[in-house]
Amino acid sequence: MSVPMLELDKVTIKFGGLTAVCELDLRIGERELVGLIGPNGAGKTTAFNLITGVYQPTSGNIALCGENTVGIKPHVLSLRGISRTFQNIRLFASMSVLDNVRTAMQGNRAQRVSDALWRGRAFRESEARVEHEALELLKIFNLDRFAEADGKSLPYGDQRRLEIVRALATKPKLLLLDEPAAGMNPTEKEQLMELIRFVKDKFRIAVLLVEHDMKVVMGICERIYVLDYGRKIAEGTPEQIRCDPKVIAAYLGTEDEDDA
C-alpha cells in the first residue's frame, strides 16, 4: 500500500490520570471518506484535536503523507493541508461571509506588512485574485448572494456550510468535519450528505467525519472507525460496523449491564 494521506500509529493522550485516547491506529487514504464514531465522551473530538495539532500526543506518531506532524503547531498543519470545521461553529463573528473565506486564504498568500502598506500593483492584483477566488468558492456552494452579510446572521445550516467553505479556502488535502450534522433536521441532513460527497469529489480531497448521526455516517462513509472509552473497538465498512457485536454493545449496552 502506498503512503497514506494520514496515519496515526498507537497514538495515546493522557490528561492527568485520564487516558482520553489510547493506542489509536488510524489510516486515511487519498480521497477516502472515513467516519469516526463512538458514544459521547469516546474521544472523537480529542482525536480531531490530536490530528490538527491542538493537542500533542503523550505517545505515538502521527504522519501526514508520510511526514511526522507531532509537535507542529495548528497553523502550520493548516498550511500543510489539514483543514477542519468545529463542533460548535466557530466563524469569525465580526466579519462578512466573504471576509470569512478571504481570511482563510491568507495563509497561502505570503503577503507581508510592507505589501499592505505600499499597495503596489502586485498587492492590488493579489487582493483582486483573493476576492475573485473567494467569490467563486462561495458561488459553488450558492452562498455568494450572502457575500456581504455578517457570517453570524446566516441561518444555522448555512453557517455550517460556510464553515466548510472556509475550511476549503485553505486548499486542504484532508478535511476534518466535526459533527457537521449536529442540530440539523432530516432534510438538512440529506443535503449535508450530498454536500460532503460533492466536496470530496469536486476538490479531490480526503475527508474524516466525526458524527453522531448513524444515518449520515452509514450513508456516506467508505470506512468507519468506532471509538469507545478512547479505544478503537472496531473498524470496517458500514456493513461490517452495523453487525459488529462490540459496536452494538457500546451503543446499546449488553444484557448484563441492563441487569446490573
Added chain:
Amino acid sequence: MRGKEKIFLLVAIAAAVGLSMASSIFNRYYLGIAVDVGINIILAVSLNLINGHTGQFSLGHAGFMAVGGYTAAKLTLVFGASVPPAMQPLLFLAAILLGGTVAAVAGLAVGIPSLRLRGDYLAIVTLGFGEIIRVIFQTSEFFGAATGLTGITKMTTLGWAWAFAAITVYVVACIVNSTYGRGFIAVHDDEIAASAMGINPTRYKVTAFVIGAFFAGIAGALYAHHKLVLKPDGFDFVKSIEIVVMVILGGMGRTAGVILAAIILTILPELLRPVAEYRMIIYSLLIIALMLTRPQGLFTFGKKGAVK
C-alpha cells in the same frame, strides 16, 4: 481604488503642513489643543490596532509613549545645541523615529512573554509593564528622576502632529484592510479558528504590539516637544486608561470612530474648564452615560476595520 489610500495620505500631510504654515493667525491656546488632538489620534488609533482590531487588552500604552518621549527628548537635549538651525527639523525627525523605534523594541519585549496570556491577565501584565517603565524613569538620574526632563525645545507644530496622525491612520487602516491584515481581526474573533485556518496568532499579536508601540513612541516624542516638560507621573496608568476610553468610545476596531472619539475626548475637558472643580466629575459622568447608552461604541458607522 487605484492608489486611493496614498492620495489620502499625501493630501492629509499637505493639509497639515499647510495649516501649520498659517498657524500664526490662530490663537495659541486653540493651536495647543489642536496639537493635542493630533497626538491623541496617534495614541488612540495605534492602541486600536492592539485592543480593537487584534482584541488584546493592553493597558500599557502610556508606558510606550513614555519610552518614546524620553528617548526623543534626551536626543534633542543632548544634540540640540550642536546642530545648526537649518538642520533642526531633521534632528527632530530623527528623534521622533528613534523614539518610535525604541518604543517598538519595548513593545516586542513586552509582547513576546505576554502572549501566552489572555484578557484580564494580559491587561494586568501590560499595566505592570507601564508602571515599571514609569518607575524606571522616576528613579533614573539620567532621565531627571522625579523632576523629569525640562528645557526641551519647542519643536512640535501643528504640521508635525497632524502629519504623523495621518501617517498613523494610513498605516493602521492599510494594514488591516488587506488579506494579510484580516489575520488581526481573525485573531480577535476566534484564535482557535484562526490557527486552524493557517494564521499564526502569536505572530499577529506581536506584530500588533510592535506597531502599536512604535506609534505610541512617536506620540510620546511629539508630546515631549509640545509640552516641553516630561514628568514620570504624566505617564501613569490614568493616561493609559484615557487612551483605552477613546478606543472603547470610538467603537473597538473602527478607525473612523476612534479618531472622532480622540478629538471629542481631547476637546471636552477643555470645554469644561469654566466649571473648574466639577470638570473631572462631569467628564466621568459623561463617559459612564455614554457607555451605558452606547456600549458598542459611540460611533459605529462604517465597516469594521475600514476607513472610508
